[in-house]
Structures are given as structure tokens and as C-alpha cells.
């Protein structure tokens with residue numbers, strides 16, 4: 579099966595060149611007339627981008643005390659993409675955003691707010707979002723990074739929906755972009771094989787919709803912070819894998835159950851369950867507890883590994899390409915990551931109702 583849209587060298591070169599060029603548009607702030615409150619935020623476009631460099635399991639078999647059979651059996655991961663060493667992440671994120679805008683039939687000039695979720699910005703400051711806004715030509719849009727680890731995309735989506743539904747923004751880009759290869763300890767077989775790089779984005783806008791992006795259930799348990807972290811000195815991901823696994827299944831299951839109840843839905847109403855792609859066993863265990871059948875699972879961890887907050891939009895893009903997502907589909911999203919933080923929400927996919935913004 580084909581991987582998500584791969585960054586082609588020409589596009590990357592074009593975007594990289596743009597990043598060094600003098601911006602043509604003068605900075606300006608947005609002062610658009612706000613929308614009335616009471617509209618529903620919806621998802622109207624998706625885009626994905628992966629680095630060209632592919633790292634298969636053989637790469638680790640050659641360097642560490644591990645093998646393809648262990649990695650596939652315990653994680654479901656067969657391959658992943660990594661940025662070249664020293665390559666910036668912003669052009670990859672910009673490519674995903676540009677693809678999402680094209681998919682939604684929107685121009686960059688319409689974007690009011692760019693939210694980029696990441697734990698691997700190119701610089702400590704400024705964040706990734708301002709550079710992404712510049713690269714895509716969203717001049718004058720607000721731009722902010724959100725760090726909620728692997729749950730970042732759901733936190734960003736919840737904030738985007740709030741901006742749209744309170745009339746503070748008309749069109750919001752939410753982009754999960756990660757270069758976890760930068761944070762991976764290549765000597766540690768317990769984590770080295772798990773992570774990949776990539777970017778995925780969606781367009782959020784307001785409409786008179788049946789469901790759109792419904793209320794999200796978000797949570798945090800700061801007492802568990804030491805089970806999964808990267809600190810400033812070491813700058814490498816450290817994880818108690820088995821414990822994290824246990825919490826991930828329990829929290830994503832509970833949050834999805836709550837989100838379904840809050841939406842007056844049952845598991846039978848779902849067309850697709852898109853969980854954070856950390857490990858196919860985690861996704862299957864959560865689905866089993868919820869009672870979601872295998873054919874309603876989105877799984878692309880085999881091709882991209884764990885891409886933290888990029889994983890859900892990458893999985894959405896892949897699911898649409900695979901024909902698993904039709905307009906109006908009811909989708910449960912669930913994620914879990916360092917913090918611990920987690921979330922779940924029910925969304926309708928590209929609902930074809932009256933779109934106001």
C-alpha cells in the first residue's frame with residue numbers, strides 16, 4: 579500500500595528557497611468581521627507529508643540487539659521515515675498544510691490561525707507555527723505552537739474548534755509536525771525502533787453542521803510524568819514502555835467511551851476509530867475493550883511508526899486514501915502521550931452541509 583504523500587525534492591527545494599527569500603507581503607494583523615457564535619466547527623481538508631528517507635527494521639537489526647520479527651510482533655512497525663540530519667521540519671509541515679488547504683478548496687490568505695502541534699520545533703524560539711505560516715503564505719494569520727506530546731493534535735483540534743465556534747477565527751489550520759528522530763537514542767533498542775518523522779494537517783472552519791468537531795474529552799495525570807519524558811540535558815526520549823502501554827490502553831478507552839456518551843452515540847454508530855499510532859497492539863487492545871471491529875480501525879503505524887502528534891492526521895489522510903473515510907463519516911479520535919496527557923473526540927468527516935466560513 580502506498581505511504582502518505584511523500585515530500586518530493588522539488589517541492590522541498592521550492593519551500594526551502596522560499597524560507598530564505600525576502601517575504602513579499604507586509605506583516606499585518608487580522609481584523610476580519612467575526613462569525614456569529616453558535617456555529618459548529620468542522621473538518622474540511624487533510625494533508626500529509628513524509629520525508630523521503632526510509633528507515634526499515636533492517637537498519638536496527640544491523641546496529642542493535644534486535645530483529646525485524648521482534649519489532650513487527652511487538653509493535654506492528656515495519657518501516658518509518660526520517661528527515662535527513664540537520665534538515666528543518668518546517669518545510670514538511672508547510673507541505674502538509676498546503677495540501678490540506680488545497681483539499682479543502684481554501685487559499686492560505688483565508689487562514690486566520692495556524693496551530694502547529696510539536697515537541698520538536700526547529701528552534702527553541704520562535705516556534706514552528708510562525709515559520710509554517712510564512713512558508714505557506716498565511717501572512718497576517720496568528721500562529722502558535724502547542725506541546726501536548728502525542729496527544730497534541732487533539733488538544734490543537736479542540737482549541738481550533740473553540741476559536742471557530744466562539745467566532746474568533748473563520749479558518750484554522752491544525753498541523754501535527756514531528757521529527758522524533760532528533761530525540762531518539764540510537765543506542766537504546768527499547769525506544770530506537772519506535773519513532774518516525776512526518777507531518778499531517780487539517781482545515782477547521784465553521785458551518786451549519788450536524789456534528790462537526792464535537793466536544794472533546796481531554797485529560798492529564800501529571801503524577802506519571804517520569805514514565806515518558808525527554809529532558810533538557812539528555813534531549814532523548816526515555817520511556818517505561820510496559821507501563822506506558824498499560825496507561826495508554828486504559829486512558830484512550832475511557833476517554834473514547836466518555837466522548838461517545840457525550841455525543842449520544844454508541845460504538846455501533848462509528849464508521850472509523852483513529853487512535854494514536856504508537857503500537858498496533860495498543861490500538862487493537864483499546865478497540866477490543868471498546869468493541870470496535872477490526873475493519874473499522876485506521877492503522878498506518880506499520881508504515882510510519884510513532885510520529886507523536888502527527889500520527890492522527892497522517893492516519894486520517896491514509897484512511898481517506900484507502901477508501902475508509904467518506905464525507906459524513908462518524909469518526910472517533912483518541913490519543914495518549916507524555917504528561918500523561920490524553921484525549922478523545924467524535925468528529926464527522928468533511929460533512930457536506932452549509933459551510934459558513
Ligand code: UT7
Nearest residue numbers: 644645648652728767768771819820822823826856857915
Ligand atoms: O507515543 C506515546 C506512547 N508510547 C507508547 O504508547 C509506547 C508504549 N509501549 C509499547 O509500545 C511497548 O511497551 C514496547 C513496544 C515499547 C515494548 O513492548 P513490550 O511487549 O511491552 O516489551 P517489554 O518492554 O515488556 O520488553 C520485553 C522484552 C525485554 O526483554 P526481557 O527483559 O524480557 O529479557 C526487553 O528488553 O523485550 C526486550 N526488548 C527488545 N527485544 C528486541 C525491548 N526492546 C527490544 C527490541 N528488540 N527492540
